[in-house]
Amino acid sequence: xxxxxxxxxxxxxxxxxxxxxxxxxxxxxxxxxxxxxxxxxxxxxxxxxxxxxxxxxxxxxxxxxxxxxxxxxxxx
Amino acid sequence: xxxxxxxxxxxxxxxxxxxxxxxxxxxxxxxxxxxxxxxxxxxxxxxxxxxxxxxxxxxxxxxxxxxxxxxxxxxxxxxxxxxxxxxxxxxxxxxxxxxxxxxxxxxxxxxxxxxxxxxxxxxxxxxxxxxxxxxxxxxxxxxxxxxxxxxxxxxxxxxxxxxxxxxxxxxxxxxxxxxxxxxxxxxxxxxxxxxxxxxxxxxxxxxxxxxxxxxxxxxxxxxxxxxxxxxxxxxxxxxxxxxxxxxxxxxxxxxxxxxxxxxxxxxxxxxxxxxxxxxxxxxxxxxxxxxxxxxxxxxxxxxxxxxxxxxxxxxxxxxxxxxxxxxxxxxxxxxxxxxxxxxxxxxxxxxxxxxxxxxxxxxxxxxxxxxxxxxxxxxxxxxxxxxxxxxxxxxxxxxxxxxxxxxxxxxxxxxxxxxxxxxxxxxxxxxxxxxxxxxxxxxxxxxxxxxxxxxxxxxxxxxxxxxxxxxxxxxxxxxxxxxxxxxxxxxxxxxxxxxxxxxxxxxxxxxxxxxxxxxxxxxxxxxxxxxxxxxxxxxxxxxxxxxxxxxxxxxxxxxxxxxxxxxxxxxxxxxxxxxxxxxxxxxxxxxxxxxxxxxxxxxxxxxxxxxxxxxxxxxxxxxxxxxxxxxxxxxxxxxxxxxxxxxxxxxxxxxxxxxxxxxxxxxxxxxxxxxxxxxxxxxxxxxxxxxxxxxxxxxxxxxxxxxxx
Numbered sequence: 038x039x040x041x042x043x044x045x046x047x048x049x050x051x052x053x054x055x056x057x058x059x060x061x062x063x064x065x066x067x068x069x070x071x072x073x074x075x076x077x078x079x080x081x082x083x084x085x086x087x088x089x090x091x092x093x094x095x096x097x098x099x100x101x102x103x104x105x106x107x108x109x110x111x112x113x
Numbered sequence: 114x115x116x117x118x119x120x121x122x123x124x125x126x127x128x129x130x131x132x133x134x135x136x137x138x139x140x141x142x143x144x145x146x147x148x149x150x151x152x153x154x155x156x157x158x159x160x161x162x163x164x165x166x167x168x169x170x171x172x173x174x175x176x177x178x179x180x181x182x183x184x185x186x187x188x189x190x191x192x193x194x195x196x197x198x199x200x201x202x203x204x205x206x207x208x209x210x211x212x213x214x215x216x217x218x219x220x221x222x223x224x225x226x227x228x229x230x231x232x233x234x235x236x237x238x239x240x241x242x243x244x245x246x247x248x249x250x251x252x253x254x255x256x257x258x259x260x261x262x263x264x265x266x267x268x269x270x271x272x273x274x275x276x277x278x279x280x281x282x283x284x285x286x287x288x289x290x291x292x293x294x295x296x297x298x299x300x301x302x303x304x305x306x307x308x309x310x311x312x313x314x315x316x317x318x319x320x321x322x323x324x325x326x327x328x329x330x331x332x333x334x335x336x337x338x339x340x341x342x343x344x345x346x347x348x349x350x351x352x353x354x355x356x357x358x359x360x361x362x363x364x365x366x367x368x369x370x371x372x373x374x375x376x377x378x379x380x381x382x383x384x385x386x387x388x389x390x391x392x393x394x395x396x397x398x399x400x401x402x403x404x405x406x407x408x409x410x411x412x413x414x415x416x417x418x419x420x421x422x423x424x425x426x427x428x429x430x431x432x433x434x435x436x437x438x439x440x441x442x443x444x445x446x447x448x449x450x451x452x453x454x455x456x457x458x459x460x461x462x463x464x465x466x467x468x469x470x471x472x473x474x475x476x477x478x479x480x481x482x483x484x485x486x487x488x489x490x491x492x493x494x495x496x497x498x499x500x501x502x503x504x505x506x507x508x509x510x511x512x513x514x515x516x517x518x519x520x521x522x523x524x525x526x527x528x529x530x531x532x533x534x535x536x537x538x539x540x541x542x543x544x545x546x547x548x549x550x551x552x553x554x555x556x557x558x559x560x561x562x563x564x565x566x567x568x569x570x571x572x573x574x575x576x577x578x579x580x581x582x583x584x585x586x587x588x589x590x591x592x593x594x595x596x597x598x599x600x601x602x603x604x605x606x607x608x609x610x611x612x613x614x615x616x617x618x619x620x621x622x623x624x625x626x627x628x629x630x631x632x633x634x635x636x637x638x639x640x641x642x643x644x645x646x647x648x649x650x651x652x653x654x655x656x657x658x659x660x661x662x663x664x665x666x667x668x669x670x671x672x673x674x675x676x677x678x679x680x681x682x683x684x685x686x687x688x689x690x691x692x693x694x695x696x697x698x699x700x701x702x703x704x705x706x707x708x709x710x711x712x713x714x715x716x717x718x719x720x721x722x723x724x725x726x727x728x729x730x731x732x733x734x735x736x737x738x739x740x741x742x743x744x745x746x747x748x749x750x751x752x753x754x755x756x757x758x759x760x761x762x763x764x765x766x767x768x769x770x771x772x773x774x775x776x777x778x779x780x781x782x783x784x785x786x787x788x789x790x791x792x793x794x795x796x797x798x799x800x801x802x803x804x805x806x807x808x809x810x811x812x813x814x815x816x817x818x819x820x821x822x
Binding site for chain 1: 176177179181212213214215216219324325326327355356357358360361362365391395397398400401485488489490492493494496599600601602603604605606607608
């Protein structure tokens with residue numbers, strides 16, 4: 038199962054789980070990254086990190102190390 | 114009948130227009146202070162509605178009430194009425210972005226549990242419409258179980274209805290409709306509540322269970338309690354509702370039910386103009402170029418647009434000093450007024466143009482949504498030194514002046530990142546160092562001295578590089594030692610672009626200027642007066658009479674200068690310079706340079722003037738090219754007591770390196786004190802930078818000395 042940081046620009050996926058119970062894990066959950074949520078990778082910063090994604094009504098930027106905690110299932 | 118003034122508290126996510134709403138409700142009657150013991154700004158104001166008056170408290174923007182630090186705990190404590198000296202709010206207004214309803218309501222669901230009447234202010238309804246969203250507000254209000262009022266804070270729409278809803282809500286009971294957690298979770302909460310006792314707010318008991326490593330653990334969780342908490346968390350994980358995931362799941366499910374039927378989305382998400390702009394602004398090439406161009410404009414603005422205003426302040430100060438000088442008889446009082454008070458006030462006022470301009474830019478960048486993109490673009494670079502993209506603008510601004518730069522560090526929410534940024538900001542080579550570099554480079558590294566045409570440029574570049582290299586290294590060291598802790602989440606919303614509200618921008622510019630004047634100004638003034646005293650006393654000439662009278666009587670300029678020099682050598686500061694000679698000897702300095710360096714500790718810009726005083730050039734402007742040239746010549750010819758040249762290339766380098774690394778700026782230290790709310794950090798900054806400067810100067814001089822001989 039891929040994690041969010043392995044996705045390419047423009048790919049869509051559904052969140053399976055967020056790993057970790059610390060501040061970063063909790064913040065990802067609070068921002069709406071929990072099981073069943075759809076997302077799309079919008080792009081990357083010029084130096085390749087952070088990542089920008091789109092959730093239902095807004096966009097979020099997160100570091101690759103943070104995105105690595107989010108396991109996802111690719112959608113078509 | 115006596116009626117207490119009700120208090121309302123404003124909470125909301127960042128980028129929802131909360132500050133704009135606060136300004137609209139509280140108008141210009143605002144008070145800014147600090148909550149004790151934390152670095153959170155406390156903003157209060159008064160709101161009028163008909164006959165009624167309300168106190169309004171603006172709480173920091175946040176996505177969630179899961180406190181992880183004392184700073185984040187303030188919001189919870191204020192709403193619970195546990196914050197010392199604060200009354201419990203009678204109504205909490207949560208401001209919610211209508212175009213991003215579900216994510217924004219997450220915070221509101223937490224506020225619903227705090228036992229205070231809630232009013233939802235639904236902001237940016239126009240943006241939601243532009244996105245093709247249709248909202249049924251009466252239905253939303255029914256399903257949420259609290260009043261919902263549509264507003265457009267930036268246009269002042271819906272404010273009267275909001276005020277009316279707040280006035281009505283004072284009488285309402287606390288909301289009863291709120292997310293329902295699974296029974297297994299509620300059971301554990303009940304058990305913990307009995308262990309902790311009734312005096313602990315139920316909301317905090319829930320936080321203790323939900324926030325792994327959160328602040329509630331620090332406040333409530335002694336060893337015995339934590340054993341209980343950990344056991345409960347294990348049980349919950351096995352029972353299929355692990356923390357903290359259960360909270361997000363329960364809240365978002367409740368939110369989806371509450372907004373069901375209230376919100377109609379278009380079948381296909383429209384491509385918005387803000388998406389198109391973003392494609393360019395976060396583009397690898399164009400985005401970076403535009404960012405660099407923008408930063409250049411900001412930098413140029415604080416560097417040179419502020420100049421005419423600063424010159425005006427300096428000129429006004431000079432005129433006032435001359436007028437007083439001419440109108441009063443010589444004596445300590447006149448000297449105190451002219452060289453202490455007027456100069457001190459001038460040295461405070463001179464920061465205002467830079468502060469106002471920088472905060473104008475920051476307000477525009479934040480309000481239009483670009484600030485998040487700037488942090489996005491710079492994050493990788495800044496992460497290498499343990500900081501985040503949000504530290505970039507404060508550090509860049511510090512190249513012009515550390516005072517506004519340090520104030521700009523407020524945009525960084527994480528306390529440790531903010532501290533690290535503040536503590537290294539004074540290392541960036543500020544504009545006040547430039548005259549010293551210009552003077553010494555022209556005198557000792559020019560073509561006339563037998564150097565190549567590019568040596569001067571190279572030395573100047575090296576001086577700026579010292580700061581650019583040292584600051585990240587020190588930041589990294591701090592983040593690995595004193596400021597160690599878990600890496601804060603960078604997870605950051607990329608808000609939609611919008612036109613900045615000029616009212617907000619203006620309020621930010623005047624607000625930060627006032628804040629600087631009120632909170633740092635007095636301390637800077639006091640420091641300046643102390644320095645004046647150190648240079649003034651003892652005022653009596655060894656051969657009788659006072660120095661001042663003798664200077665007044667002397668008719669020739671050279672004689673006056675000679676007397677001024679003797680006086681400064683004779684003063685407490687001069688004595689101090691002589692006594693530190695053994696300490697500065699290894700840097701290649703004689704006591705005169707030592708004294709000039711010490712005199713520059715309160716404000717490094719006095720260095721050129723002090724050198725002029727010492728080397729018989731009289732008083733002069735450090736910005737004056739001609740003055741610098743003649744002073745440079747005097748420095749080349751200056752001799753020590755034993756006849757050796759006082760200056761050489763290694764000595765000049767050692768002085769410059771010392772200036773590059775030392776925190777010779779009382780204003781910076783005072784602002785650090787104000788921004789960190791503690792004397793510890795300015796003292797720390799002063800000590801570490803002085804040590805760094807001394808060692809740097811020592812190494813440069815000794816190495817240069819070896820190479821030259």
